[in-house]
Amino acid sequence: MxxxxxxxxxxxxxxYGTYQYPTCPKQPYYDYNTSYPQDTTDYWNRQRPIRGQATWTTGGQVTKCGIPWSKNEFMTVAVSENSPYKCGQTLKIRNLTSPGQREIIVTIVDTVAGYPANKINLHRNAFMALGANPSMGVINVEIIPSxxxxxxxxxxxxxxxxxxxxxxxxxxxxxxxxxxxxxxxxxxxxxxxxxxxxxxxxxxxxxxxxxxxxxxxxxxxxxxxxxxxxxxxxxx
Incomplete structure (x- = not known):
């Protein structure tokens, strides 16, 4: 001890960091042709855990939140532009795909255009910290506001x-x-x-x-x- x-x-x-970056094109994200369950606005507003899916990215030098992907040892995530979550907010993510349902805490550093509200894009390190192999591409998760x-x-x-x-x-x-x-x-x-x-x-x-x-x-x-x-x- x-x-x-x-x-x-x-x-x-x-x-929340004091990083200032110039505007540049959005970083590429991995996308998959799968369907995702939708949740009502009222359900989101109650800030209860919701189920969705997660992909992964290696991030980039610039984020829409002005917070680097490297924050908290890359335990970071991008959320949909349509989600109720805000830059710098902390989320707990639970992996529903693998046995044991491993959990991590991540910080929101970016947003993704075109993602449904219950789909997130984790940094590759965070994706692997959930016990997921990057080759899986997409996993089922539970998103828990903190x-x-x-x-x-x-x-x-x-x-x-x-x-x-x-x-x-x-x-x-x-x-x-x-x-x-x-x-x-x-x-x-x-x-x-x-x-x-x-x-x-x-x-x-x-x-x-x-x-x-x-x-x-x-x-x-x-x-x-x-x-x-x-x-x-x-x-x-």
């Missing part, structure tokens, strides 16, 4: 820090633990994450201390709580 600690008074949370993480911006900030600290692992789940008001100028928030690589899964607890008046990060620390071989949603 070990821990990492970051400290600084002038660190600002960079949640309103808890979207609501907790510091949880999303920690997600990016942990993703950088564990480059060979994918973050597969998260959970808000508590918020503590340490003083008028210090607030502490605690989160737990599950990261996965091969047969190894690690539960990590992270803390971020920030000034609620200025939104400046004061300190970040996280530590491994346990290793386990089998991922189980019951952990949360």
């Amino acid at each position: 070990w821990s990492n600690y970051y400290h600084g008074s002038n660190i600002y949370p960079n949640i 309103p808890e993480l979207e609501k907790e911006k510091w949880g999303k900030y920690l997600l990016e820090v942990i993703g950088t600290a564990y480059p060979s692992y994918q973050v597969t789940d998260f959970h808000f633990i508590r918020k503590t008001h340490v003083s008028p100028t210090q607030t502490k928030e605690t989160y737990e994450y599950i990261v996965h690589s091969g047969q190894d899964n690690i539960r990590i607890q992270g803390n971020v201390v920030y000034n609620p008046n200025t939104d400046r990060v004061i300190s970040i620390d996280f530590k491994e709580m346990e290793h386990f071989e089998r991922y189980d949603n019951l952990y949360f």
Whole structure:
């Protein structure tokens, strides 16, 4: 068991990236002549998990969101222009095609013209992290919005820090633990994450201390709580 600690008074949370790119033609995507189930607008608006399909891409230098495909170790995705999801939003994707239904958390970095609302285009690394062989081309998935993480911006900030600290692992789940008001100028928030690589899964607890008046990060620390071989949603 070990821990990492970051400290600084002038660190600002960079949640959605500050990348500026000139406009250029859209990057090519892999397309497949298959049919996809459609969902009603009301169903989307309730932000419930929906089923659809996923293809993959190697991405490109320019995205419509101004966020690079390399963000969070390429755990990124493009969504339909007709979907309700927004640039920088976090989604959980579950692979329904393979046994075990592996899950990953991805960030929206681009959009795709012509895709139905429940079809997504994952970066190749994210597609493979779901246990899918790129030769499959398309897989059935469940798309799960992450309103808890979207609501907790510091949880999303920690997600990016942990993703950088564990480059060979994918973050597969998260959970808000508590918020503590340490003083008028210090607030502490605690989160737990599950990261996965091969047969190894690690539960990590992270803390971020920030000034609620200025939104400046004061300190970040996280530590491994346990290793386990089998991922189980019951952990949360």
